[in-house]
Each structure stands twice: as structure tokens, then as C-alpha cells.
Amino acid sequence: MKKYAAILLLTCFYGFTPNLSAQNDPIKKGLESITNQSVKGQLDFLASDWMEGRNTGTKGIAMAADYITSMFQVYGLKPYRPPYTNTRGMSRSLPVIGEQGYFQDFAMLKIQPSKEHQLSIVTTTGNSSLVQTFNAETDFTFGGRYNPSTGGMSGEAPVVFVGYGISDPKNGYDEFKGIDVKGKILLRLRGYPGQKDTNSLASKKFRPDPKEWRQIYRYESNKNAKAMELGALAVIEINTSAGQSQFSNPKNIFRYYVGDLEFDELPEALYNNNFTLVGDSLEKVMPYFVVSKRLSNELTRNAGLDIARFEQLAMENIKPASKILAGKSIRFNLKNQVPELYRGRNVVGILEGENPNQVVVVGAHYDHKGKYNGVVWNGADDNASGTVAVMSIARACMATGVKPKRTIIFAAWDAEEEGLHGSHYFVMNPVKPDIFANINFDMISRDSDRDTLGVKCDLTYTKAYEVLKTSTEKDLVTYKIGIKMSYSPEEIPSGGSDYNYFAEKKIPIMAYMAAMHKDYHRPGDKPYKVNLVKMSNVIRIGFLNTWMLANVDQLK
Secondary structure, three states: OHHHHHHHHHHHHHOEOOOOOOOOOHHHHHHHOOOHHHHHHHHHHHOOHHHHHHEOOOHHHHHHHHHHHHHHHHHOOEEOOOOOEOOOOOEOOOOOOOOOOOEEEEEEEEOOEOOOOEEEEEEEEOOEEEEEEEEEOOOEEEOOOOOOOOOOEEEEEEEEEOOOOOEEHHHOEEOOOOOOOOOOEEEEEOOOOOOOOOOOHHHHHHOOOOOOHHHHHHHHHHHHHHHHHOOOOEEEEEOOOOOOOOOOOOOOOOOEEEOOEEEOOOOHHHHOOOEEEOOOOOOOOOOEEEEOHHHHHHHHOOOOOOHHHHHHHHHHHOOOOOEEEEEEEEEEEEOEOOOEEEEEEEEEEEEOOOEEEEEEEEEEEOOEOEEEOOEEEOOHHHHHHHHHHHHHHHHHHHHOOOOOOEEEEEEEEOOOOOOOHHHHHHHHOOOOOEEEEEEEEOOOOOOOOOOOOOOEEEEEEEOOOOHHHHHHHHHHHHOOEOOEEEEEEEOOOOOOOOOHHHHHOOOOEEEEEOOOOOOOOOOOOOHHHOOHHHHHHHHHHHHHHHHHHHHOOOOO
16 A cells, blocks of 8 residues: 555656656666756756846856856766866866856857938939938838948848748749849738638638747748848838837837836847857848838839739739839848947756767757846746756766767757857857757746646657657656647757757757747746646656667667
């Protein structure tokens, strides 16, 4: 009777049922090291007010980096660099906190945008030109990346209307077919054909799943990627579903609400930092503007384009109508302040395997949004939860007492919130060149409104490797881990998290995310709101995935 009572107690405490018959099983030892208590302890500290929201370039994230380093040392991970040597040539067996052994530093430029951006419509008739100039935050917003030159950037080019900017040959709809957009400025509508009539055939064919926020996000971001791929100079976007006052900063707003808090000023610095990696050349960027109705009306005036008519025909006929706007050009002038040099810092620890060169990278970003006016954006779910997963899986792998076949790199990425810069730098400058696979954890501790039982999680993975799904399904059952997993296979997985650049290099990826919620990027993302049992269970299946990838002969 005592034996069964103990099993019930373990099931309730850990959220899974251990295999008690495998007393010497190294995997069981690893799983047993992942407890709700250890997970909570690390999360509470990493997401505490002492870390000041872990904003890139601040004292708070430096403290977080030191904390993660100390945990890597406690668990026995090796630094990825040789031990520190002082000026007298004396080395230490292990680097102490702050001595670079676990730190992969990289340079970034922080660019403070000006509010003096201008956008002009140039209308040419015969030998004469009319220039109409519009100002930022009045008739347009700038939503693109900044070129890190000191004075900003400017340009002028003819305008090409490309409908919704969709290239979907599978559905026989390609708005770039037969038209040259290289060096041009694109005029594009937000959304998709038939978006104003959900019962239309066009809407059913092109509409992203409204319940899947990732699909909606990728739908629009993929448009910009396609435009850049085809060599467009810039994009002008019209949102026909927006109201007349579609921009966010009218001068007579006196109270700003961020989550449940009120501020006298909008904390723009938390959401509008602009960092870019410092490389050997300027990063290719594509300016992106969302414009008001009166600006778009002036742009299309006397150009043979009726936007409302196009939307109707696109819904009814599902046929592109791309065209050059004769006599119309756009001139833009983007200004910014002098860039400032900042240091980013990835924290990297190594569990060396039998093969020291081929590696599995287990990663999560540890930065968040910082603090404003005394209020801390704690970032418990985003992404202290994922960072704790990396540390906990490192501990579990060490607890097995077994040397894996492949080396495992455990990494906490900096500057994800500023554009995935930490993981991007790592992929460009890998600690080991032969990366076998990447596992990513980002926001693994909360429940969506539809997850009433608190057990749902999503796994995005590289479609070509179905074993990533089948192995997960098998382990969830074998080890009785209480997660109801949904699976999102993609040819080349993409999205706003750190697996993105691994996937671009054709490296197999697995990426865990539990839910999008109302506290996303808000001060309400507090440690007490996490679903600790779910988070611990995601970490357990993540450990099993890690151990599988580190020991499997090959992926099929």
C-alpha cells in the first residue's frame, strides 16, 4: 500500500509517473532531477525585480548572465572558451563569473530613431513635377529596420502596385508574376483577397487560421521577405480595414494603458529599441511604411488605380492586377541619431560528448523588455521560462552520468527581443561548426484561453524529419508526461524566435511554445502566473528530445 501511495505522491508532485522498475536507467535519473521546486526556484530569481526586466545592454541582463553562468558551473558544464589567463600568464581551472569563459560577446549598434522622417509623393506630368511631402506619425508610420549609417537613409523610386503582395503559385495566385519590382517601391494592401467577406471563396483559400496567431504573423512577415528577395527598395502598405485615425500617438492622449497599469507617457523605449549587429558591411534593409488614407488617395489619384474596385475584383475573380503607377514616384528621408555601440552577451556552456565536434544546440533567449518609471517587465514566461528549461535540461543531462554520443551546447541568447541578434551571431560564428540539430524554448509556462486544463503546448519542427514528432509522441506516452502536444511541421520553420537562423541554414529544429496570452510584453508577465506543472512537463519532454538527438545515429 505504501508503494502505491508513493507512486501517487510522485505523480501529483512531478506531473508525470516515473518508471520505478528502471532504478539504474540514466534517463530516469535525468527526469528525476527536473522537479517543480527546482524549476520554480530558478524562475523566481531570473524573473525577479532584481533582474530589472533583463533588457539588452542594461545592468539587469548582466546580472542575469552571471546567474546563468553560475548555474552552468554548478551543473558541471564546461566553458566554451579556454580557462581565463591573467596578465602574469597564470590560468585558473575554471573561469569565475565575468571572465568570459562562458560568454560569447558580440557588438551591436543601438539606433535612436528621429521623428523627422519624411515621405513624399512625386507626380510627374510632361516636363513638370509636383512634390507632396508628409510627416511621420501624421500620415505614415515607419515599421522597417534601420540602416546603421550615422545620418539615416533616403531614396526615391517609381511605384509598382502589387495587390496584397502574395506569391502563392500553389493556389495559382502570384502578384509578382510578369512584373519587375527590382529597385522599385511597392504599393501593397495588408491582408488577402476576400478578407472582408469570410464566406467568399477567396477568403477560404487565403485566410490564415484566425485562431493561430503565428500564421497571421508569418503571413505578413513573409510578404516583406518576398519583397526583399525580389529586390524591392521599399514597401508602402495600405490597411483598408483601419479607421481614419489609425496611428497610435495623437497629441491629446494623456493616459497610456499598458496591461493593467497607467502611465503619463508611453514607454516607447521598451518597445522601440533598434539594435543591429555590427558586421563587416552594412546590413541589407528594406524600409516599410504604413500610410494614411489621404496619403494613399493622393498616391493613386490619376494613376488608373481604384483600391476599392481592386479589392472587389480580387475577391470575385481571384486574379492579380499588378501594375506600374505611371508618373508616380516615392521619395523617403529617414533620419536617426548617432548610433551607440553596445555589447550583447550569449551565455554558452558545453557538455562534451564522444564526438566533440558534432553538436546539438539547446537554446532560449534570456532577455526581455526592461523597466520603466519604476515598473519592471519581469518576463517570467517570456522568456525566463525557456531559460530555466535550458538550465534544467543541462542539469538533467549531467545527472544521467552518461557521456552522450554528440556534444551538447547549452545557450542563453541575448537580444532576441531586438531582432534575434544573439542566436544570429552564434549561427554566423558557431562554437562548433557541425550543428546536428537545434532545440528552442520560448514561452513555455502559460495557458491560452482555450487550454482550460492547462496541458497544451505546440511543437514546431522541420517537416523532413518526422522522427522529431514520432519520438516526442512515444516519449510522452512512455514516461506519462501530462502534455497534450500539437505539432506544426514546416519545410523551413520561420518565426519570431531564435530557431529562425538555424532553420535557414537547413539545420533540423524543434521549437516549443505553450501559449500566447494577454500579458505578452506587458508588466503582468509575473512568476506567480505561470503554470508550473506544465512548464516542468515541457522541460521533461525537452530533456528527452535532447537526449534522443544527442545519441541517435541519424535522423530519418
